[in-house]
Amino acid sequence: MLEVPSKNPDSTCRKRGRELSQLAQDSPERKKACWGILTSQGSWADRSPLHEAASQGRLLALRTLLTQGYHPNIVTIDHVTPLHEACLSDHVACVRSLIHAGANVNATTIDGVTPLYNCSSSGSVSCMELLLLNGAHTHTPQRHLPSALHEACKRGHRLCLELLLSHGADPDYDVSHLGSPLYMACLHQKPACSEILLRRGANVSIGRGSDSPLHVAAGVDDTQQVSLLLEYGADVNLRDDSNRRAAELATPGGKAQELLITSEASPRTLVELCRLLIRNVIGLARLQFFPLLPLPPLLTEYLQHA
Template sequence: MPDVPPGAPEVSRKRGAGSGPPPEHGPERKKACWGILTSQGSWADRSPLHEAASQGRLLALRTLLAQGYYANIVTIDHVTPLHEACLSGHVACVRALVNAGANVNAATIDGVTPLYNCCASGSVGCMELLLQNGAHTHTTHSHFPSALHEACKRGSSQCVESLLSHGADPDYDVSHLGSPLYMSCLHQHTACSKILLHRGASVNVGRGGDSPLHAAATQENADLVSLLLDYGADFSLRDGNNRRPVELAPRGGKTQQLLQEFEGSPRSLCQLCRIQIRNLIGRSRLEHLPSLPLPPLLTHYLEYS
């Protein structure tokens, strides 16, 4: 079987996805099995349709679909061809599969969806196609992998923007990961954090007792810490070990110095007013700020622009 394309993200290809059928399966056995599998939609090892989708071979993909291959054929771990096309970022293949009836919300046995794989590969084109065809921004089970968290982890700011524009909750909580903002801060992605905060993400909601500010301070990221403080992060919060963010910052570093200076002086009236007004407006209405009959200067002030 062909090797996995170089540079493909090492995620979401479940066991069986990278190996062919057991040695004892001869050509005749495979031929007989495919007849049953394509007609009944049962589970299968990695099919030619999976291979074509993974490698972006659009002509081969269309040929297989025209020959009657089931668009939703799955491996033993429920990986579909659409999962593969999204993971490799092949927009044309995703479009062909969706047009052939591929389930945009198909989930593997581990809860991975095609939308999640779009975030893993950073393919906004594939993501937009899925969202336009009914892909859910969140899964039905909170412990399943979250597309928004994956985008924040990988620093895919365009994916984060796209998900939020299609109704994703910026405070969507996954128990073992925390909030998307916490994930973004933990991996030092300032651009993703700024998008989340601009969209109204709760600046103090993290994972358990750890706030996003705790995560940013630990990583010695002064720009990220400054961003969080500007959006109203509480520097006095204590984590599960009863430590404040300033106590987690590397000694003598810029982050520790910034936090110490901030603790020593109150927020400006300008900051306090902006935070309070944005809270009163509410997250769901923040996107409508530009349409309000306000002077541009005031609109920019409330939008942090």
């Protein structure tokens, strides 16, 4: 019979350590790195057997430990719970069992990382869906804390992004040091995520401070995203903190700069202006209802940028 540890759910989770690349290939500590939850030698000493079972996906062992009295919300020094571990490693059955046993789906580490954030980090759509169906919050009240939405955009996990948005996540949710989700997608060159955000009504001009998504897309010379942003009405004349337009940040003579200069010299077509105006009038909250309107399919596709 295993002995139940003396820790309670208010004790604390694993410390941040060295980056994953510093770990030996055959080290048991090797694991996907997530902001705020990094692995290191000596940082797992306070992990319970329940953490281990959840991390490794050993469902039978996990259920046995829960039956023997291990608390589903037991935490380590940095407040990592078994649910954090199961989500980071994409173990759906373990996540389901932990939730059934009473695990807190909105538990946060000392760095503000939630199980939902870990799903975005690992790209686990199934685990994320379970969390959302059981009351996980898409956003935290404090805007400086890690955001599952931004993490999905950073890593290009578009299915996670779509799931978060379908459960009410704000496509313009701003994190003070990161900017908007669209800015994050442009910065990390994830055009599929940018397109999802824009179709769901993300403001094409909101970035990080005065640095717009178009500025950052031009800066990394991402022609595909520059083109996408222009299609959704990005203003080529916006200036950043250094009073520079996007065209001035693009690689001289590159395709992105050429596209921006051409756009500056060419007025928008009436078709483009009408679509932007209609979408603005409809409003962010109602864009999803376009398919329900009694409109010809061609017109619906036009309004949806399909």
